[in-house]
Amino acid sequence: MFGFFLTVLNPSHSLHKEFEREAIPHSDILYNYALRMTGNADDARDLLQETFLKAFRFWDKYEKGTNVRAWLFRIMKNTYINVYRKAVKEPDTVDYNDIQNFYNVIRESSADANDLQEKLFGHLLDDDVTKALEALPEEFRTVVILCDIEGLTYEEIAEFVECPVGTVRSRLHRGRKLLYATLFEYAKKRGFVGKD
Amino acid sequence: MDCREFQELITEAVDKRLHTPIEHHFSAHADTCPSCRNEFERERITKSVVHSKVQHQDVPNDVSESLLAAVENLRPASRNWLTIIFGETFLNPAVALVALLFVAVGAVSLLQKNNAVPLASNRNIITQSLNNYSAAMTGALKPTLISHDASDVKDYLSKDTPFDVSVATLDDCDWCGGVLSEIDGVRLVHVVYKIGGEGLLYVYQVDMNEALRGNKIGLPENAKASLAKTGWYFEQTPDRCNVVLWRHKNTLCAAVSKIGRDKMIALLSEKDPW
Numbered sequence A: 001m002f003g004f005f006l007t008v009l010n011p012s013h014s015l016h017k018e019f020e021r022e023a024i025p026h027s028d029i030l031y032n033y034a035l036r037m038t039g040n041a042d043d044a045r046d047l048l049q050e051t052f053l054k055a056f057r058f059w060d061k062y063e064k065g066t067n068v069r070a071w072l073f074r075i076m077k078n079t080y081i082n083v084y085r086k087a088v089k090e091p092d093t094v095d096y097n098d099i100q101n102f103y104n105v106i107r108e109s110s111a112d113a114n115d116l117q118e119k120l121f122g123h124l125l126d127d128d129v130t131k132a133l134e135a136l137p138e139e140f141r142t143v144v145i146l147c148d149i150e151g152l153t154y155e156e157i158a159e160f161v162e163c164p165v166g167t168v169r170s171r172l173h174r175g176r177k178l179l180y181a182t183l184f185e186y187a188k189k190r191g192f193v194g195k196d
Numbered sequence B: 001m002d003c004r005e006f007q008e009l010i011t012e013a014v015d016k017r018l019h020t021p022i023e024h025h026f027s028a029h030a031d032t033c034p035s036c037r038n039e040f041e042r043e044r045i046t047k048s049v050v051h052s053k054v055q056h057q058d059v060p061n062d063v064s065e066s067l068l069a070a071v072e073n074l075r076p077a078s079r080n081w082l083t084i085i086f087g088e089t090f091l092n093p094a095v096a097l098v099a100l101l102f103v104a105v106g107a108v109s110l111l112q113k114n115n116a117v118p119l120a121s122n123r124n125i126i127t128q129s130l131n132n133y134s135a136a137m138t139g140a141l142k143p144t145l146i147s148h149d150a151s152d153v154k155d156y157l158s159k160d161t162p163f164d165v166s167v168a169t170l171d172d173c174d175w176c177g178g179v180l181s182e183i184d185g186v187r188l189v190h191v192v193y194k195i196g197g198e199g200l201l202y203v204y205q206v207d208m209n210e211a212l213r214g215n216k217i218g219l220p221e222n223a224k225a226s227l228a229k230t231g232w233y234f235e236q237t238p239d240r241c242n243v244v245l246w247r248h249k250n251t252l253c254a255a256v257s258k259i260g261r262d263k264m265i266a267l268l269s270e271k272d273p274w
Helices: A002-009 A011-022 A024-038 A041-057 A068-087 A096-107 A113-122 A126-134 A138-149 A154-161 A165-189 B003-014 B020-032 B034-053 B061-073 B077-085 B093-114 B125-138 B150-158 B208-213 B221-230 B261-271
Strands: B145-147 B173-183 B186-195 B199-207 B232-236 B242-248 B251-257
Touching: A011 A024, A011 B061, A024 A041, A024 A068, A024 A126, A024 A138, A024 B061, A041 A068, A041 B061, A041 B145, A041 B150, A068 A154, A126 A138, A126 A165, A126 B034, A138 A154, A138 A165, A138 B034, A154 A165, A165 B003, A165 B034, B003 B020, B003 B034, B020 B034, B125 B186, B125 B199, B125 B242, B125 B251, B145 B150, B150 B173, B150 B186, B199 B208, B208 B251, B221 B232, B221 B242, B232 B261, B242 B261, B251 B261
Parallel strands: none
Antiparallel strands: B145 B173, B173 B186, B186 B199, B199 B251, B232 B242, B242 B251
């Protein structure tokens, strides 16, 4: 009863407690997504903070019992699009058709090369892979981050990005193809694979 | 299974989502078709490289702490003292009664103390704005909320403020922040903008009617006349600090900065025409 009295006197107190209990535990995955989208820790920190400030402001709009992580993710994605994407120079546009052609050519190469290739790709620097990831078009980058780094299921990703599971699958497929092509180029530049 | 069917299943196979019977057909095709097997292997390698080279990172402790502090700061300032008194450790009714007594006696003074912001004893709004600008420059006046999004700051400052708060989305603005204070029961709003490469722009806001009455906040006669005639007032101090006064709905705003007068007016007039 006294608790009720306290809540009536100070509703913001219970609101903060509820928000801290329900939303803050998801800061981990959101921080990592922010880090991969903005490309640096300072902007990731700012994006995370703005996401949570917005989320708290609209906490009464959040439908209790639904996926709070997906709700927070959508707020972060919109904030990123509205604030950060404008400020960041867009990466050079990748023509998917060029990549497809490249892929069709290397598709015919020897299957025996795969083991070797895995080892050679393993020698790539972490920064090379991060750079290749950051150069991916946004819609592909998002699903690759959520699936291959954060380990979310297709169904979770579909809820996060509000699209059908089939779209998640095709974006993953195309995103990984683009990534492979970029990583292959990096490996060539570093002399890990032949120039031909 | 033919090559086309295999191609469609590659991504789900890489993510180990295929059901057993389909997985058998998939493996059987891969064993007999080097080209398809290559494509599967390349996607698998890509996922594996990304997973191993781009590690999930824990949120740094200071980020978690600042996140909690930022959310905490969104609590309406006038309720802070209630929260302190009625926090969960005070669930004992006897303790709460003592707390209530404390609230009854000391609430007003405590509230004022919590909201204390350096202010000149001089009630002239221009002098106050200049002093507060200096306080913002030295860090003595600190915003309790900072954001890239002006609407966050506006929402925060608008709670329990009886006049319209103006927080504009300015070009070249790195961030903006705000803090509330009171002087003799009169609500004051302070907004600070960090303009990229130009320094700070401070904006003091108070109820226009309060300023016109002049009981607690004074408005010089020449500024009052200029506001009535042109809608704005400009003054430059000997050390080249620019002060611009204008009316925003029922609010008197006073902006202070060392960025050039023209730039300052361009910045403010573009977003909040007076």
